[in-house]
Amino acid sequence: MNTKVTAPYSKLGALVNSMMKTKCVSHGSKREIDYFWNASHFGLDKVGIYQDLPEEVQNLILKLLTDHNLNESYFIEKMGMSYAAKMILLSESEEEKALYSAIACDEAIHLYEVKNFLNPGVEATYQGNGFLKFISDVAQTSAPKICQSVLQVSLEGHGMSYYSWLRTGCHDPYFKEVLGRIMQDEAAHHGSGVIIASQSEFNLTEKKELEEHLAYFGNLLNCTLFPIVVILEKVVGGFTPEQRIKVFKELEASRVNSEKLQGLSRLLSVSRLDEKVSSSLKTALTHAWGPEHCSAALSQMLTN
Ligand SMILES: [Fe+2]
Numbered sequence: 001m002n003t004k005v006t007a008p009y010s011k012l013g014a015l016v017n018s019m020m021k022t023k024c025v026s027h028g029s030k031r032e033i034d035y036f037w038n039a040s041h042f043g044l045d046k047v048g049i050y051q052d053l054p055e056e057v058q059n060l061i062l063k064l065l066t067d068h069n070l071n072e073s074y075f076i077e078k079m080g081m082s083y084a085a086k087m088i089l090l091s092e093s094e095e096e097k098a099l100y101s102a103i104a105c106d107e108a109i110h111l112y113e114v115k116n117f118l119n120p121g122v123e124a125t126y127q128g129n130g131f132l133k134f135i136s137d138v139a140q141t142s143a144p145k146i147c148q149s150v151l152q153v154s155l156e157g158h159g160m161s162y163y164s165w166l167r168t169g170c171h172d173p174y175f176k177e178v179l180g181r182i183m184q185d186e187a188a189h190h191g192s193g194v195i196i197a198s199q200s201e202f203n204l205t206e207k208k209e210l211e212e213h214l215a216y217f218g219n220l221l222n223c224t225l226f227p228i229v230v231i232l233e234k235v236v237g238g239f240t241p242e243q244r245i246k247v248f249k250e251l252e253a254s255r256v257n258s259e260k261l262q263g264l265s266r267l268l269s270v271s272r273l274d275e276k277v278s279s280s281l282k283t284a285l286t287h288a289w290g291p292e293h294c295s296a297a298l299s300q301m302l303t304n
Pocket residue numbers: 076077080106107110182186
């Protein structure tokens with residue numbers, strides 16, 4: 001999934017760049033400001049520890065969060081391109097092959113749109129990012145109909161609201177335009193996944209795998225606030241468990257996680273996947289983690 005990048009200024013790189021010039025709305029744009037989203041966008045305006053920091057440290061945290069969002073988007077698009085390539089080869093009809101060929105083209109454009117804003121010289125990485133590892137593992141190992149339900153319906157459906165959230169608070173007009181364009185395309189990708197998944201049938205083994213992935217995805221949605229807390233903690237120099245719980249409380253972890261899980265349940269309902277999974281999974285997807293649970297899970301993650 002993490003295909004290498006050829007040396008800068010290679011002939012092939014120049015050729016693809018020039019092809020993308022005509023396709024990217026962000027052509028010629030680059031990252032000109034340190035941060036694209038302000039503190040209130042992340043809920044940091046309600047976090048006491050953040051508010052007590054000097055302005056330059058607050059701005060550094062916003063910059064690191066912007067780096068994180070851009071890196072994550074870069075890898076999501078890169079994996080989207082690889083996922084579509086897999087599905088082109090495994091398509092069983094002309095229509096499916098054409099669909100995934102069109103999606104692959106969209107994802108390649110999205111990749112280059114985001115790439116325009118990455119900090120030059122900063123190597124993007126998905127090491128340590130559980131969300132990206134999950135996408136990569138499912139895309140690499142699962143059968144097409146599992147991928148369609150997990151990645152195209154659930155993940156791209158979640159991606160639509162994620163990109164919409166990024167777009168709402170983005171104060172770089174060029175990246176805001178990119179996000180608007182990506183959102184439109186992701187809605188179409190998700191829509192095609194809904195059409196396909198609503199007709200999919202799963203045997204017992206497939207159902208078990210589907211449920212495991214959806215349960216895991218639910219857990220990842222409960223970790224939505226982790227990057228904010230990890231970056232804050234890294235800059236401040238470590239939290240006690242009590243401080244960490246307080247930060248999750250101030251970030252309204254229970255409400256945020258509950259909204260994410262409700263969003264996933266809606267996606268399963270729209271695609272009629274909810275009729276194909278067990279009631280125990282549906283119940284599990286209503287368990288939003290509160291601040292204490294988030295803090296314990298993050299501690300465990302950091303010590304692993
Ligand atoms: Fe995309």
